[in-house]
Amino acid sequence: MSTDEQPDILELRKRIASNKLRDHIFWILGLLSTLIGFGLLFTLIIDLFIDGFPRLSWHFFTSYPSRFPEQAGILSAWVGTTLVMIATAATAVPLGIAAGIYLEEYGKKNWLTSLIEINMNNLAGVPSIIYGLLALGLFVYFLKFGESILTGGLTLGLLILPMVVIATRESIRAIPNSIREASYALGASKWQTIKDHIIPYSSGGILTGMIIGLSRAIGETAPIITVGALTFIAFLPSSPVTSGFPFLSFKWLLDPFTVMPIQMFNWISRPQTAFHLNAAAAGIVLMVMTLVMNGFAIYVRYRFRKRIKW
């Protein structure tokens, strides 16, 4: 452009003003969308609290379900949820981490790994009731684990397995190749490199993926109903700790159980309003359990990010 050509300042200013107007419109649209989402969630939570909060008491946590809404509690439900979560984590975490490491570090890039990868991504989107049907056939009838905590844990473990695998792979992929080369150049073997570098440096992301998976599993109802969790249960599974040697017992794995969402579902489907309040109170507890898990995930991620920067 020649320097003596006078640019049309007015035209330029009009252009800028119109660009700025679009900016503003989008800003308002974005803000509205955010507020709608957030507002709805907030209303739900407030509603839950208004209904359920008065029911929260020590008694509520230490009582079994009952025909009388004032006496009913969530003891068997929260114990069941906790135990099922332990079984779920014990299933999904080792399997998921090992599979993720295999796919990233060992698996050669060929049609088989591509197939596994596509399947893995699809599995993450399979409706949970399908997992319930699979578990009913496989764990309950074929392997004869019964309608037990073990079955529930394995089912939910399978459900969140793809999430753990994907989280593991992504955090492994975030490790720069120069770190692997540094390790190999010192004469480390593949396993030494994985054990000393890959796993420690990706554990923040792996833990986050695991807890996000567990947060999903804790609220699942459909597959758990499918495998036959009880809706009314007035006893606890056997204790994992025993007084005699070896002080640990795994008998609880084969005991029947119920979980929080099923207890809520049971209460909400009754006609009496008092039971609905119980369901709201159980909802608060379930939400707090989930928030605590998520908070823990965020804290862990923060700790690891602070220590590791690429």
Next chain:
Amino acid sequence: MIPEKLKAEVKGLNFYYNDLKALKDIHLPIANKLITALIGPSGCGKTTYLRCFNRMHDLYPNNRYEGEIILYPERVNIVDPRIDPIEVRMRISMVFQKPNPFPKTVFENVAYGLRVRGEHKKSLIDEKVERALKQAALWDEVKDRIDDLAFNLSGGQQQRLCIARALATNPEILLFDEPTSALDPTATAKIEELIRQLKKEVTIIIVTHNMQQAARVSDYTAFMYLGEIIEFDRTDKVFTRPSHKLTEEYITGRFG
């Protein structure tokens, strides 16, 4: 050939990435406890060549060596597929282009090579870590924060940490892949001084795109172009009276 005792000798080395021939019939002697520099324009194959010495290419699929790199004194061909690359890497260490410390403490970075070799005795590890850090001229700067994370060091200190990490296991050859290209002039000067000091103890091969650096630190220089060695001679000779026209054009800055 050269008058000095040899540490290694490259004979008819070809290297392929898939079907792409990246190194073409390379012959080169590596003098014991001296510094050999490789210079040449970007993409000429100098890094590819350097990475043959510790078999880094074995980490990726479809790479293939042909020919020999003979390591003295026992005359083993280190690019022979029957030789375990881990064995080669335990004898020949490498310092990379960008400082790549592990996200661990200064101490653990230097100790890692010893841990890989199964060393557990704390007193011995302590002693070797201290010695390596002194060799890398880093000890005085980090002795009070040996348990700090390596990322808290400056770029130049991180690179010297990587040198200490490579030295801790007493390698026979130390490979440098453009070790100062990510550093400022002061840090570069320190590393160059360090490299000159280190040749008393270890044979060094250094790849650099900085010709002054090659002239300042090395005893022998090889000029590479398009995967071939164009010229190899004593450094002063290469830089004052190059025998090949391409070399002269490159070192006078007419191309590259």
